[in-house]
Amino acid sequence: MAFTRRAFGAGLMAAPLLGPASLAAPPKGQTAYGDFGLDLAAMDPAVAPGDDFYRHANGAWIRSAMIPQDRAIWGANAQINDTTQARSRAIMESAGALGTANGRKIADYYGAWIDAARLERLGTGPLKPELARLAAIAAPADLARELALLSWAALPNPNGASPLPQSPVTSGVGIDIMRPDRYIAGLTQGGIGLPDRDYYFVDRPANLKVRQAYQAHLARLFALAGFDDAEGRAARVYALEERIARGHRTRVANREAEKRYNAFTRADFAAQAPGLDWDAYLKAAGLEAQPILIVNQPEAIAAAAAAANEVPLDDWRDYLSVRAIRNFAPVGPRAFREEDFAYTRALTGTPEMPALWKTAVIQTDRALGHAVGEIYLQRHFPASSRAQIAEMTRNLKRAMAVRIERLDWMTAPTKGRALAKLQRLRIEIGGQQPLRDYSGLQVTAGDGFGNLLRAQSFERARMLGKLGRLVDRSEWSMNPQSVNAVSNAALVKVMFPAGYLQPPNFDPNADPAVNYGAIGRVIGHEISHQFDDQGAKFDETGALNNWWSAEDLAKFRTVGAGLVAQYSQYEPLPGLHINGLLTVGENIGDLAGLALAYDAYRASLRGKPAPVLAGLTGDQRFFLSFAQVLRSVQREDALRQQILTDPHAPNEWRAAQVRNLDAWYAAFDVKPEQKAYLPPDRRIQVW
Template sequence: LGGTLRADVDLLNATNFYTDRLFGVWVSVDLLQPDRTAPYLVQGGLGMPDRDFYLQGGRMAELRKQYQAYIAQVLQLAGVADPAGKAQRILALETRIAQAHATQEETNDVAKGANAWTQADLSAKAPGMDWSAFLDGASLGGQQDFIVWQPKAVAGISRLVATEPLEVWKDYLAFHALDRAAPYLPKAFADARFAFHGTALNGTPQQSERWKRAVDDSNHAVGEAIGKLYVERHFDPATKARADEMARNIIAAFAKRIDALAWMSPQTKARAKAKVAGLTVGMGYPDTWRDYSGLEVKRDDALGNAARAELFEYQRNIAKLGKPVDHTEWAMLPQTINAMNVPLENRLVFPAAILQPPFFDGAADDAVNYGAIGAVIGHEISHGFDNAGALFDETGKLDNWWTADDLKQFNAAGDALAAQFSSYQPFPGVSVNGRLTLGENIADVAGLATAYDAYQLSLQGKPAQTLEGFTPDQRFFLGFAQAWRSKAREQALRNALLTNVHAPGQFRALTVRNLDAWYPAFDVKEGQKLYLAPDKRVKVW
């Protein structure tokens, strides 16, 4: 296992399942028994971002050539014999691993991931790996219960352990150890790594300055210690108070929206309302800060520091097993511009760093802030009720609390939204994957609608006031739109279309097409490019 699968969360709220270790482990609340923690075992082992990079043609074929050349270059820099031959065999092995991998859509299907296995099941259902030795090495020898997220992939990778030549596995492991260590090795290694992972894969022409990379590494290693300083220096208590009030208003607005749903039965509404009532919100920073006193840091040992920090974090996570669930722990740093919903705990988290422009502006009026950070807050609330979050009940347990008819109606709205986003094309002939991005798109539609309702409620009957030539409704929608301004290089955006559960920002901004209030705000008429007929506007929650 080697290290924890980092619980990186993309803006906004998607666990990053990627790890180049053969398998990853993520220690979290057990989605089948939410009163305890469990280790989640996930597929890994690829040096490129996803199985498609190994199996598709076109530009992927050229990337594979560049990747094979990079493998050979790293092995040559390390003085390994026959680097070209070994690179060819390593790529062939990774291609077989990719063939065993689950797709992005399968990986993001919670129902397909909820596979409770015992330690005995690993040997029985995924033969090939010496699981006993493997788990002993990972400090999991005594762990009896696991959740195996991609069972076919775990079984397929395990089978390769038994069938592929041992020498190839040794070369593969040596390369990946060098690839991970490259940022801390002599400059030639770091430059080679960036030339492939940065430039070839993502189109980034220049590596960031060394001090910035050191800051990133420090954030990764001792992030909450840095976060404590960040909060003390840069987070205004008045901002927290205003955001807390907005969160309360938006949660109340979401509950009202549930009451108003004509298509939902009283039985399902009651369960949904219970889920809203049980929501807890972490705003700004955690109540208690993480203790790093057990981590050894040496001024003259960058590579050792990185290895010790990774092991320290892995051991911290493994230590959670068998203990009561800590509902106060944050999986995000306060200095991260992001937000998340933790469906296993019915909890929302908004780090301090997102409470700044363009998401929150202390100098702006409520209309702009409800459109921006308010829509983010609504988005995170709505994640508890998207196509994945709706599968969890008010206790965080994976449990179907829907009537059959209500679920049918909900899924029909999801199908319509998936089709809408699949019609958007960032490049000619290349579409957004409406099914892969569905959870985020549901959360955007419901979150924006809820934030709009909350803003209207916050006015308490006060008359609308035009500022700088814009009405309150216009300012609300402009606040939403400007939060999604973004730039991306073509290669990075093409990669994101394959692997990211979020649609590109310019299409997230088009969520407004589904809100009736947007049309009179900007006098949008039938026949105009962004107009959607009322029966085509998707209503979710």
């Protein structure tokens, strides 16, 4: 549900273009961009707004922007990432001097990742016990145990989309969406190394290239770790993954919340998914006492269980071993780190491996993010900014209420339920309070891989520790310094981390039109997720429970279908269209968010006319700000991967939402003969 997702490593550019490069905020009262927050130099006045609004707002910037060598994408969001990464580095490098337990842990965790000489000296020593344990797999029960442990072999990414579930049978703990005051255990599909099942089966040239690169990557990992027959092993692991992927539900099918909720008793499910030693699996997963399991994709889990029985144990040992090597590679000797990056390069086209400290920042952020965030909040998030954002969120919420009340197609009872849900919606700013406790996590100086394994076990224990407790409604999946925002349907809550609340997203000194077009629209987007095609299935308590009348739901679905059709027409790369079905939830969020932010901006004027600044009206500044925070340049391979796997449309097409808003036509006097013009009956309105 997150607003933006950047799965690619963040990087600090030596000389950022057109932006705040320093760690400090601009002097008091001064905007980061221009006189009132807009980057006027970024615009291209030669492009008419009605022909191509994105290039009108950003054309000069796009022409001069260069993607840093260690990045897949560059733009406003990447630039904020750089600032935050540099601030986090400063925190991590000085944390040891704080004299606190958390400070020591941060310093030791980070320190072990950046000590290149020591990583070289240790060689594959730290990996050996893992490989020895896997080499000893001799019986189906051993395999089942290792498949359960593999569920936890990657830390969640608090900055955006988390890595794909690691195990073909990944276990976990989540909120029970039928009874959202309690937690429940579940199983979900995973265990493939390519970004999506379709990469294995859809024979487009780019996929063939990535498949070859991935198989070569697996072979080189085996060779680096000292295995013989590296190519043969890689080919067999690939074949096993392909078999697992064949059982996977597609991304589009997997969006449907109610179809992921399949409750089974343990005995029923073991009978339905034979082949895996379920007793051994559930014991190792820490779930042996759970009476009910929620199985997200029963057909995929059954296929994986059958593979556990039918594929030779030799192949499974290799499959698990290469995953252990991949887990180790980022904190191994240089040859391993380079190989780890080689696969990222093949996927995204990024030429250069990021500096070691950048990886160390990302990894420390994953393991000890709230401890880093505590310091981040003290240093970089003043109370005045929190108050300013809080006021905007109230205005956005009010704008949503007004929109619901005046909808002509929705019946009164459904409106009542929608308003009740909006009333209950919690909006939290900055970071989780209280922050997460790390006292149970042992961090040892100089033991990078050991620390990583302990952090993964700590996360496993934290998640399992939820079972049997009431849901902690204060929890955040993100860190305070995360450069993102998120909406959680089961918690009926939207969250805006401090890391996201920086120029150009939010500038405390900017003109209100600029802030409403930027962060206001993000706030509206996250609120709207509670009412998008999936979020709207959850009621005001966070339960998956249809509160819509049949006729209202049918009308609401028509709106979604319109957006699916509109976005499916867009073709960012020749022959590759946006997947309207995959992106519909985010597109609803974008469209509704922009409309809400516009209403909230107008309401904030309290009937007074907006000033004209640099010849731009308030409405013009609002829409230009919206398009400017979306500016980005992206490598073609990374763009292709985004179109194939990401629920967010690429930024340029997110900016195209202006075509659906009457106010945009009025603000820029857009005429029917212009390229971006849509006749009124083809403009889509969600709320």
